Amino acid sequence: MKIHLVGGFLGSGKTTAIGNACQHLKQQGLKVGVITNDQGQYLVDSEFLDAEGISSAQVTGGCFCCNYDQLDKQIQRMTDSISPDVIFAESVGSCTDLVATVLKPLLKFRGQEMEGMTLSCFVDARMLMMHSTNKRLPFSADTTYIWEKQIEEASLIVVNKIDMVNTSDLPAFKQALTAKYPDKKFLFQNSLDEDSVRDWLSELSIYEANELISLDLDYAKYGRGEAELAWLDEQITIKTFDGTAIKVAIDFIEGLTSGFKREQLPIGHLKLMITSNGTQRKISFTTVSSGAAETNELKSFFGDSNEVQITVNARVQTAPEVLRGLLEVELGLLRTTDTVISEENIAFFQPGFPTPTHRITS
Ligand SMILES: Nc1nc2c(ncn2[C@@H]2O[C@H](COP(=O)(O)OP(=O)(O)OP(=O)(O)O)[C@@H](O)[C@H]2O)c(=O)[nH]1
Ligand SMILES: [Mg+2]
Structure with a gap:
């Protein structure tokens, strides 16, 4: 079993991409499951996946990192019930520090039984474009801090909703990203498009997150950014x-x-x-x-x-x-x-x- 941890800001397109990726993997005969995660109890993401006929379980009432035991239990349940080849775990969109609080603990406690783990960070191309041209994001400074830290901790960044960006702006945008983040792998994706999602899956099949470094994070700032939403x-x-x-x-x-x-x-x-x-x-x-x-x-x-x-x-x-x-x-x-x-x-x-x-x- 492989676990793909999928992070990135609220509304960046994580569930959409996961849904399409699951349909593709199912067509290839693989067994897949998704663990959704959010602050409340009645999650639209879970209803969406159910409607798509995708097996899912949920961690409710807070993020994976603060509810690690619930996450672990859901992985176990899913393993016992459908024995998945692949599990996608989608974290709350205002959550960061996933390497230290989710990825490394899973590798430590479940590493033996897993074939590997990946971490992808989704980001709305329009927000990343604003940021890369030094424009202020439409959120408070503390919430923007979370958004920045999400990108900092991942090495695979899915620049999503690329279809919403003017194609003539793309070359300069790509160049600015490479200059700013030389060590990161960027995928430019339209998660509504099957071919585009397939490229992400190909990347995930060769990518390992074992080398990722835990964030240096100001928890007071992070906590304020979470609470402001x-x-x-x-x-x-x-x-x-x-x-x-x-x-x-x-x-x-x-x-x-x-x-x-x-x-x-x-x-x-x-x-x-x-x-x-x-x-x-x-x-x-x-x-x-x-x-x-x-x-x-x-x-x-x-x-x-x-x-x-x-x-x-x-x-x-x-x-x-x-x-x-x-x-x-x-x-x-x-x-x-x-x-x-x-x-x-x-x-x-x-x-x-x-x-x-x-x-x-x-
Ligand atoms: N145009 C376009 N729309 C997209 C793309 N990916 C997702 N969307 C749309 O963006 C909206 C949010 O997508 P979700 O997949 O729910 O986003 P999310 O990251 O799971 O959101 P949270 O779970 O709340 O953090 C939906 O209306 C999707 O249809 C894309 O690549 N292009
Ligand atoms: Mg979602």
């Missing part, structure tokens, strides 16, 4: 009597994202899994990706419907109460005698200070 997860049910439940869902999504814009709140990642008429669709928003086109397609994708379920996972740079307040206001505006909206499993909080179970610095 509030978490919210909940499940919403919209019921109507005239087939307009999808329209109400679209109004909710548009209202919520306009609210974030109006209040100038940087979106780490807003993920929504929408279920109706026996089918599902995930849509996503980050500060650099509007998701508006995907929202517009929902009406034609689902058609008329009287019931819609939405799982919301949000990571936004604000106080948790503000995040929850915006959501409550939007839902309140949409409730009428003919539109019944209920909410379940609501959780919103500031992620706790990172306290890894293990930290191997040697």
Whole structure:
């Protein structure tokens, strides 16, 4: 069994790439599993992988490093149940220090039974381009510190969403990256494209992460950067009597994202899994990706419907109460005698200070 640890910032495209990589490996007859990870309990990433028919397990309530025993248990369970050839473990997008707190502990405690481990760091090409031209990223200094440290600790960097970058800017961008990070391997990827994901898999098949060096990390700064991004997860049910439940869902999504814009709140990642008429669709928003086109397609994708379920996972740079307040206001505006909206499993909080179970610095 090989474990591919996949890190990188919120919304950079980790789950998308993992999903496509799993489909490809399955077609080759390999057994694959994915371990998802996030702050809350009801994870859109797990629902997405289930919908794709990919075996997954989840580590909830905080990152792999602070819940190492849960991660270890899920690896064991997956090994016992499906005996996978490959496991992808996707860490929380605001997490760093993976070499010292996840990779080295796994190599130490599970090295015997593994054929190897890799670490990839995903980064949104547009954010990396901003950074490489000395522009400020749309997050606080402490959150930007996490983003920078994620890149620093990995030697394989997947520069994702390359399709969103102007091709004429690419040569200078690539040159700037090589000059700044001469020791890193960069893959320029579009994770929506199968061929592109196949190149990543080829790289993973020859790459070993054993030589990686643990980060020198200011935990106080890291903790502040984590805490500045509030978490919210909940499940919403919209019921109507005239087939307009999808329209109400679209109004909710548009209202919520306009609210974030109006209040100038940087979106780490807003993920929504929408279920109706026996089918599902995930849509996503980050500060650099509007998701508006995907929202517009929902009406034609689902058609008329009287019931819609939405799982919301949000990571936004604000106080948790503000995040929850915006959501409550939007839902309140949409409730009428003919539109019944209920909410379940609501959780919103500031992620706790990172306290890894293990930290191997040697
Ligand atoms: N255009 C384009 N969109 C992409 C690409 N990769 C991912 N996306 C989109 O980016 C959004 C976020 O992707 P995810 O795979 O959920 O990102 P993630 O890194 O797993 O996010 P977190 O788990 O929240 O950290 C989704 O809407 C994807 O469809 C890509 O290469 N190109
Ligand atoms: Mg993900």
